[in-house]
Amino acid sequence: MQSRLHRRSHSENMLARGEQGLPGAIVAEPGWPGLRGALWRGMFAWQAQASAHPLIWAALVSLLAIGVKAAINAVAHDDVGFLPYVVAVGLAAWLGSLRGGLGATMFCLAGDVFLFIPPIGQPVITDSLEVVQAGLFVVTGVLMSALSAALHAARRESERSRRRAESLQQLAVALGRVEGIRDTANAVLELSESILGASAAAVTLHSAGLNVLELAADVGFRAPLRDAYASIPVDGDLPEAEALRTNRAVLLSSQSVIRQRFARDVADAMGDVRSVACLPLGLREQPIGVLTLAFEERNRFSIEEVEFLSAIADTSAQALARAALSTERQSTERRLALVAEASDLLGASFDYQAALPRLARLLAEGLADRAVIEWPEPDGTYRADARRQGESSAGPKLVGQRDRIEPPRRATLVDAPDSAESGGADVLARLGGNSAVLAPIPIEARRDAEGVLVLSSTEAHAFGAADVAFAADLGRRIGVTIQTGSLLREATQFTATVDASLDAVLLIDPESLRIRYANEGALAQLGYTRAELIDMPALAIKPKFDEASYRELLAPLLAGRRAARTYPTTHRRKDGVEVPVEVFMQCVTLPDGERRIIVSARDISERIEIQSRLYRLATAERARGAELRAIIESMREAVLVCNDAGDVILRNQALIELLGEPIAHFNELGPLLGDFEGELPPLGRASGPSEIRTEQPLRWLEASGYRAEPTGEGDASGSTVLLLRDVTEQRQAQLAQEAFMGILSHELRTPVTTIFGITKILRRRRGSETSEAEELLGDVEAESERLYRLVEDLLVLSRSQAGRISLELEPVLLQHVARTIVDSERRATPEVTFVERVARDLPPISGDRTYVEQIVRNLVGNAVKYGPESGGTVIVEAEAAVDEVLIRVLDEGQGIGDTEDTGELFELFYRSSSTARSKPGAGIGLYVCRILTEAMGGRIWASRRPEGGSEFGFALPVFEERQREEPVSAAIVG
Secondary structure: OOOOOOOOOHHHHHHHHHHOOOOOOOOOOOOOOHHHHHHHHHHHHHHHHHOOOHHHHHHHHHHHHHHHHHHHHHHHOOOOOOHHHHHHHHHHHHHHHHHHHHHHHHHHHHHHHHHOOOOOOOOOOOOHHHHHHHHHHHHHHHHHHHHHHHHHHHHHHHHHHHHHHHHHHHHHHHHOOOOOHHHHHHHHHHHHHHHHOOOEEEEEEEEOOOOEEEEEEEEOOOHHHHHHHHEEEOOOOOHHHHHHHHOOOEEEOOHHHHHHHOOHHHHHHOOOOOEEEEEEEEEOOEEEEEEEEEEOOOOOOOHHHHHHHHHHHHHHHHHHHHHHHHHHHHHHHHHHHHHHHHHHHHHOOOOHHHHHHHHHHHHHHHOOOEEEEEEEEOOEEEEEEEEOOOOOOOOOEEEOOOOOOOOOOOOEEEEOOOOOOHHHHHHHHHHOOOEEEEEEEOOOOOOOOOEEEEEEEOOOOOOOHHHHHHHHHHHHHHHHHHHHHHHHHOHHHHHHHHHHOOOEEEEEOOOOOEEEEEOHHHHHHHOOOHHHHOOOEHHHHOOOOOHHHHHHHHHHHHHOOOOEEEEEEEEEOOOOOEEEEEEEEEEEEOOOOOEEEEEEEEEOHHHHHHHHHHHHHHHHHHHHHHHHHHHHHHOOOEEEEEEOOOEEEEEOHHHHHHHOOOOOEHHHHHHHHOOEEOOOOOOOOOEEEEEEEEOOOOEEEEEEEEEEOOOOOOOOOOEEEEEEEEOHHHHHHHHHHHHHHHHHHHHOHHHHHHHHHHHHHHHHOOOOOHHHHHHHHHHHHHHHHHHHHHHHHHHHHHHHHHOOEEEEOEEEOHHHHHHHHHHHHHHHOOOOEEEEEEOOOOOOEEEOHHHHHHHHHHHHHHHHHOOOOOOOEEEEEEEEOOOEEEEEEEOOOOOOOOOOOHHHHHOOOOOOOOOOOOOOOOOOHHHHHHHHHHHOOOEEEEEEOOOOOEEEEEEEEEOOHHHHHOOOOEEEEO
């Protein structure tokens, strides 16, 4: 049989043979340090090699012992007896177990008789003392060999038990990571093959409804074998059926036994299989399936192996049971959601002939491949038919008597045409399915007619008992909807139809909130007489409402905003007992023009009792989980919850936005934050708050850690909650304030001091040369202009921080602005060469002239400031694009570093590492340029020049004629 799984390596096969009782290698225990550990490992490796050839090593050790005895006898001039042989026997027994020890005993005895006991060279012992010594030596050798064999066996058994325990642990851990029955079954097969070396395997699960074993997953099976295992009758003769019935393993240890238990074609499909194990998968003595393992080597299945196989089967059964519960829970949740949607759909309108086709489409899309709803009307039977794939009926269609589906007496499961009853098989044939659920639609007002709900699937065994209960409940709901709609439509039969209903039906005056009519169902449900109920306040039977809340409930119905309402509540009986009911409410207008509220209340005590076990845990946990998640998702702080292993249990959207992507482990947090200063809170204990400063991008984070201890209700470990709060704005505001104060105390004071000092000099030197006075006055002018620019930048900075930059948008000619500023800079810095490449026919741009001049002046000033010490050349270019005008300032300075992000140059207080030490500055000018450019609707950039130096430029939109015609107004940006 060809296996699609990997074969075991040679070392794994050796381990497997060691587990079956063959001599195996004894592995040194890990952890021995230094030379001692190396010696022990070498000795055990030597022992592992020697155990394969025990007699050869026994002969070598014996020869060595004979040589040692001969040497000692020659030195001592006396016979030392059998002492060297005892040491040799012990060493041979340690190396070769029983065979090695016994072999060394015989070799040493023979050598001693021939070489040392007179007469020399003859296999005869004549001295009685020598005979006694030889006998004692033989007994000692046998005892030492037996003891060594026992120690070898104990060690092999311990090693085998350890490997099996590790295998079971590996299986349990791996199965705990998968979900779904098929995925779990496949994982069981893969791990069983890997652990046990099976050439083929299969998992069959018990279908209680059909009393068969169905193939859930297989590996290495050929087509005839897979067909035979597709559906195995539990009462059949196959070994799997016997294993399930008896809840005991069925072991086939030879090919002859296999051919006796399987049909010829199935046995032939097994190929080279020589042994088969059929292990029942049971949970609390209740079998749920069978695990079949086929081996290409003959296996006699010792007691230890059977126990090991049973342990694997138990672990697999638990995993499959968990997967089945998970699948059932998901199916239950899906059915509950369908019940809720169906209730809303049926309760939204009394026009059930329009609602039922929509309900059929809902069922076909959410539960079945095809959904059919048939219900009787006075003029015949109508059908709503919907398919998941294919054409569905747009509305109800009238069907003939021969085509209608006979309603069952109760909800029924029809599975597989060949196993269904005659009526069910006919339904499957007509609907083109292989399994279906039929449920009656009881319509209380029509005693002699019922409808039918059919859920059909092309897949065999697609439905179960829960689907039958769901269809039965939905059939009752559909019946209630049809009944209520018919009551309102058939006004002449209103009273008789309502009285025939087992539900409580009440008519309530919306003005006085008093009961005007009660049917027999209401009398039975509430325990009042009709006389007591008529004119009774409706709130007397509704303990959950007061007058204000009840009128609020009725308001949408009375205003026409809603056609009907369905809600669960409780009604109080006359004896004080509260009855849970499902209320259907609608406002109707009677023939005399008065409005009434029709209340239909169905006693759902039995249904609540049945569903409470399903809802109790799910509802409580879902509610708490939803509230917690809603709170966490709404938080602006990033939240990360990890277990003690670092695995992420919960994270909110703020964390994903902070990091740029979701994470699955705590260790991923640091790399996603990039280079940062500070420490992240550790796992396992509370800490913080601590501050973290990241570089890419620049921001400040406040991190806190909170410890959540285990609850003691099955939690293996606790968890750690990490909160990350972005405090960048606060820190930047703080830094801006500190920088502003620093600038006021340093940057502004320096120009003022220069001006003041030069002024003093001028006053003392009124008679000095005119050239010196002009030079000093030039310094005064330069420092004054520097002070002016700095003050202007600070004003823009303070306004941008306050969010109020006032713009007077007007047409501005950039060629005039550029020429004026270049001329000013040329006079101020004659050592710098300025080149203008500004077109004279540039269109006017839309902007504030003052701020446009400030941007150009800052860029040109930066080019001069960071240019070469000898002056260099500054180029100013301007050109028109499609709908904007571009201006570039090019310099020959040091340029932008290769590792620098050009976008960071325009951040507040950013200083390049290459120029921060050599050039003074505050890191404000370029930030101000970006703020002003963006405020006027433009863009700004920086780049490296290939020939060296930097390029800084900006672009502003062209002023359009329609702007000229519009009145110019100030724009407040912030």
